[in-house]
Amino acid sequence: MKTKILVANRGEIAIRTIRAIQELNYDAVAIYETPDRDSRHIRIANEAVWIGDGPRSDYLDIDKVINAAIRTGAVAIHPGYGFLAENPDFARACEDAGIIFIGPPSDVIEKLGNKVMARSIMAEAGIPMVPGTDILPPGEEGLQVALEFGRKYGYPIMLKATAGGGGRGIRRVENETELREQYEIARSEAKAAFNDDSVYLEKVVVQPKHVEVQIIADRDGKTVHLGTRDCSIQRRNQKLVEIAPAFHLTDDQAEDICQTAVKAAKAANYFNAGTVEFLLDRDGKFYFMEINTRLQVEHTVTEMITGIDIVRTQIKLAMGKKLLFDQDDVMLRGHAIEMRINAEDPRNDFMPEGGKTVTVYRSPGGYGVRLDGFCYQGFTIPEVYDSLLVKLTVFGWSWNETVDRLKRCLTNFVIAGPKTTIPFYLNLVNDPDFRAGNFDTSYLDTHQHLFEYEEQKSEVNKLAALIAEIHHKKQNTFAA
Numbered sequence: 001m002k003t004k005i006l007v008a009n010r011g012e013i014a015i016r017t018i019r020a021i022q023e024l025n026y027d028a029v030a031i032y033e034t035p036d037r038d039s040r041h042i043r044i045a046n047e048a049v050w051i052g053d054g055p056r057s058d059y060l061d062i063d064k065v066i067n068a069a070i071r072t073g074a075v076a077i078h079p080g081y082g083f084l085a086e087n088p089d090f091a092r093a094c095e096d097a098g099i100i101f102i103g104p105p106s107d108v109i110e111k112l113g114n115k116v117m118a119r120s121i122m123a124e125a126g127i128p129m130v131p132g133t134d135i136l137p138p139g140e141e142g143l144q145v146a147l148e149f150g151r152k153y154g155y156p157i158m159l160k161a162t163a164g165g166g167g168r169g170i171r172r173v174e175n176e177t178e179l180r181e182q183y184e185i186a187r188s189e190a191k192a193a194f195n196d197d198s199v200y201l202e203k204v205v206v207q208p209k210h211v212e213v214q215i216i217a218d219r220d221g222k223t224v225h226l227g228t229r230d231c232s233i234q235r236r237n238q239k240l241v242e243i244a245p246a247f248h249l250t251d252d253q254a255e256d257i258c259q260t261a262v263k264a265a266k267a268a269n270y271f272n273a274g275t276v277e278f279l280l281d282r283d284g285k286f287y288f289m290e291i292n293t294r295l296q297v298e299h300t301v302t303e304m305i306t307g308i309d310i311v312r313t314q315i316k317l318a319m320g321k322k323l324l325f326d327q328d329d330v331m332l333r334g335h336a337i338e339m340r341i342n343a344e345d346p347r348n349d350f351m352p353e354g355g356k357t358v359t360v361y362r363s364p365g366g367y368g369v370r371l372d373g374f375c376y377q378g379f380t381i382p383e384v385y386d387s388l389l390v391k392l393t394v395f396g397w398s399w400n401e402t403v404d405r406l407k408r409c410l411t412n413f414v415i416a417g418p419k420t421t422i423p424f425y426l427n428l429v430n431d432p433d434f435r436a437g438n439f440d441t442s443y444l445d446t447h448q449h450l451f452e453y454e455e456q457k458s459e460v461n462k463l464a465a466l467i468a469e470i471h472h473k474k475q476n477t478f479a480a
């Protein structure tokens, strides 16, 4: 019998991970909740375990996931991203059950998951960061500490949830009045979102670029970086478009930031794949922000420019192999851009289109194009999970070539049924500032015209919709 690895996730990332598991000649065990019973991640797995009706609660149920692994005899668990991926209790439960957790040890996840603790480890290691506070004490006392910080360092200030993630629990305050108003709100919001009401302050970096470094380390502490990514194009502090490398950096800056990331990973005794996030200010100075202790959505752009399969490497390292390549072996070539094709309506505040059925699905292909998909023709978007349909990643030698290719791919996509983020992305690739590489985290706020477009009604689309309708009706008649 083959060695089995369980994938504690769903959708696109489950598929991505199952592929790597099977390429390594292991069997992949999927888990699913009832709303996912027709999901593609189950069909491609070697074995699938139903864990409950959910929604979401069973994917988040540590005991159920561990039991599924024990029942099927899986020796390791890949958590993907989201769900239990950054939950130290889950990693610890794996360790206690004698199951390999494909990621860093639980104590590392725990330390780095607390942004204030992460900052203190990094401060000790001499990693540059913006001024910030400890966890603020509750009530009036905390407010006084906050006001004092504002007087000392000036405004604007970021009020951040210590346990924050996914762009949530971050509030920018412009002055004392706002700080007074927002302080308790931020605490209760943090409590609701992360079941932890602790918040702290950070000085704002004005119009920064978000630059992050992919790192990978083996159990002996050998740590290499796989270059930079620029994730500055964000909506509400959450990434929308990811680019590798962060090509605005000079070679010296890139080397400096990558070496700093390696140093940060070592300071945390990091193992397996992770990402060190920084903010780059307008003077080219960079500041540590956080370490994400998991695979990231945007790992594909790094894979495109390095040729290194990060998920394969993660699994091999977790299964006890050493890192077989050195820093000097890692070659960064060309450019890559990733866009998340979501079933959402960008013009309506990115409202998810859950419940709708994809009646036509035709994806682009050709040189330099990678699709990490989930969706297929006839797929009904579940209302209870995220709205990602497919990740489009393109590679090109130059930035210009990469943007040209991206534009061609977006034009060639045909998705009928739900509204998608494609027309918005088409506006983006046609925007002169994007083409010129002029963007920082304030890009969307200053480029509202990207939200002005007509829903795609090309001839191809109309025809495709018509064919789909006929096709669909025929199927319905058959079924009846």
Ligand code: ADP
Pocket: 130, 158, 164, 165, 166, 167, 168, 170, 202, 203, 204, 205, 206, 208, 210, 234, 237, 238, 277, 279, 289, 290, 441
């Ligand atoms: P999360 O855990 O949600 O990813 P981060 O701490 O990584 O939170 O911050 C997410 C985003 O919020 C950043 O990419 C950046 O756009 C913005 N941000 C966070 N901290 C600051 C700061 N001190 N100054 C300016 N922008 C910030």
Ligand code: ADP
Pocket: 307, 308, 309, 310, 312, 313, 316, 324, 325, 326, 329, 330, 331
């Ligand atoms: P494999 O399973 O094919 O033997 P390894 O475990 O050696 O791969 O490496 C894991 C990942 O690192 C693979 O995606 C591989 O392409 C990449 N890699 C391996 N060796 C090198 C090297 N010398 N230089 C750059 N990348 C490498």
Ligand code: MG
Pocket: 166, 277, 290
């Ligand atoms: Mg972050």
